Amino acid sequence: MENPLSYKVGQAEAIAQTANCCNLFSFFFSWWVIFSPLTLWSSTWKGGVYTRIGTGPWIASSTTKTFPCSANSYCTAVSNEWVYWSEITSEEACTGNVSLMWGEPYGFCDGGEFTRGTEIKLIESFTLLTLIFSSFAACCGCSVRAAGSKGLHAAACLSLLTWVSAVIAFSVMVTFDWYTDLRSNEGAYMPFYSGSGDSKTLVVQPINDLFFGPTFGMLVTVFICSFYAQISLHGAASKIDEELKESKNSKADYLDTTGEELTTGQEVVFA
Numbered sequence: 001m002e003n004p005l006s007y008k009v010g011q012a013e014a015i016a017q018t019a020n021c022c023n024l025f026s027f028f029f030s031w032w033v034i035f036s037p038l039t040l041w042s043s044t045w046k047g048g049v050y051t052r053i054g055t056g057p058w059i060a061s062s063t064t065k066t067f068p069c070s071a072n073s074y075c076t077a078v079s080n081e082w083v084y085w086s087e088i089t090s091e092e093a094c095t096g097n098v099s100l101m102w103g104e105p106y107g108f109c110d111g112g113e114f115t116r117g118t119e120i121k122l123i124e125s126f127t128l129l130t131l132i133f134s135s136f137a138a139c140c141g142c143s144v145r146a147a148g149s150k151g152l153h154a155a156a157c158l159s160l161l162t163w164v165s166a167v168i169a170f171s172v173m174v175t176f177d178w179y180t181d182l183r184s185n186e187g188a189y190m191p192f193y194s195g196s197g198d199s200k201t202l203v204v205q206p207i208n209d210l211f212f213g214p215t216f217g218m219l220v221t222v223f224i225c226s227f228y229a230q231i232s233l234h235g236a237a238s239k240i241d242e243e244l245k246e247s248k249n250s251k252a253d254y255l256d257t258t259g260e261e262l263t264t265g266q267e268v269v270f271a
Helices: 011-035 096-103 117-142 144-175 177-183 214-258
Strands: 040-046 049-055 059-063 082-084 188-194 201-207
Touching: 011 117, 011 144, 011 214, 040 177, 059 188, 082 188, 096 188, 096 201, 117 144, 117 177, 117 214, 144 177, 144 214, 177 188
Parallel strands: none
Antiparallel strands: 040 049, 049 059, 059 082, 188 201
């Protein structure tokens, strides 16, 4: 029996499974992007202390070690901790030097009220959408034989939405003026906490020469994986129904001819 298809039976399914692995990678990498403080980072000496400084979508700043405050600062040392955007208050960020040097210049203070700013909100929103779309894309692509072309087309569309979300997120990261200044030689101010407990206060410190870190790299990887996935899934979807039908007919012909049952993993070999 000559194979009527121009491609090997199982090829479309294999392509779909490979593309779905890409969506699974996108899903796990998206988790990293959301929880990591390393969109921008640098390991540097601060006041004689070698520390790693970074910032991320939900984290305004992070440092791996306590280091002395810079000269002319109203603090003695920066605490070794992550500063989440959600814990910064208007009283801390929109008064005094913190507001003058950091809050107002970058749009984090609006009428005396602290806000994460348009760019941070966009980064948070689209990184979260990247996670959501990639998870649904992976789910839709799991049952290739059960869902057929409809499931693969759905997975391809969700992969496209993952790709679009990743593009928007890292585009905002690249153009955000605060991120741009932090990457420059002149630098910008970054918020940290000084002290602990009830005496903990928000302070700003000059930071410069940061560069895009693993979080940004993971987001670019999501962009690449989802781009490959959506193209591959659309291609596989156009062939999968015919392929599955041919596989079913081949099995039926084999049983009619031999009267035997196919065992798991056994292939139908065409003459």
